[in-house]
Amino acid sequence: MTTAKISFREISKTYPLKDTVFTALDRVSLDIADEEFVTVVGPSGCGKSTLMSMAAGLVEPTGGEVLVDGAPVTGPGPDRGVIFQQYALFPWLTVRKNVEFGLRLAGLAPEERRARAERAIELVGLADFADALPKMLSGGMKQRCAIARAYAVNPRVLLMDEPFGALDALTRVQLQDQLLHTWSQERRTVMFITHDVDEAVYLARRVVVMAARPGRIHKIVDVDLPYPRTEEMRLSPEFSGIRAEVWHSVYHQAPAA
Structure with a gap:
């Protein structure tokens, strides 16, 4: 090992x-x-x-x-990216804007934020819903958005606390x-x-x-x-x-x- x-x-x-x-x-x-x-x-x-x-x-x-x-x-x-059972998405932001949120706090330029967010959204299979608000998403899609947000900041460690526990x-x-x-x-x-x-x-x-x-x-x-x-x-x-x-x-x- x-x-x-x-x-x-x-x-x-x-x-x-x-x-x-x-x-x-x-x-x-x-x-x-x-x-x-x-x-x-x-x-x-x-x-x-x-x-x-x-x-x-x-x-x-x-x-x-x-x-x-x-x-x-x-x-x-x-x-270290942390993902909890609760999605903790901002309801007034689209999937893309939710994924970009941490990148904006980190001070990345808009072009870099967009590129990273789109890659993360593509990874979790939400490219067709990038402009959707959370209220338009199923529970599984919301959790995928939360995972994309964690991936976008490019952590080397993912810490996940029962992220699928509330799903069917x-x-x-x-x-x-x-x-x-x-x-x-x-x-x-x-x-x-x-x-x-x-x-x-x-x-x-x-x-x-x-x-x-x-x-x-x-x-x-x-x-x-x-x-x-x-x-x-x-x-x-x-x-x-x-x-x-x-x-x-x-x-x-x-x-x-």
Whole structure:
């Protein structure tokens, strides 16, 4: 494996309660390689989103450190694109203007903004809707717009927190394939949080299974399946075996010592 793009080193996060301290994360260590696609799955309350938010620079650890390209994360930065379950699009701006928004904040010239936005919109298959307002888009199209906005600023790392969680099953599968197609072209490093075991296995090279109370890494499962992933692969014995391993790791964990 190549040099780590993202490194979590002995990460802990605690929150004071009335009479005690709640430990959300307990000494979590994990390396994610450059251009690797890693999914993180686990029971509710295991700290998946907190861990991702630390990589984004939105939450500070109580102990340990997060590194990106060997440098400590001290806050948000353009090298990391963050995509949440909520689309957070500006309803009065078109798809193109939403995608250009971060580029305008970065001070890029109009011509450069337009070129980058159009490339990102093309990548996610929304070229025919570039001038549409969000109210004209389906839920899946809105999420593709959010992904395009993250891609447009050219981050080397994509941090995705259950981006397809609110979508229907068919749209979810379609966007999984769209995301993998885009990733195969761009080869960014992806950390993808999900509750869905099938999604976790289908997308990833490795699935990180977390345990709760305190949040910690329970198991890391290698997904020894080639890219591109296909619908036939979802039905294969190999996929079923990996899915069963992840499922058992998530839902049949022994309680913390």
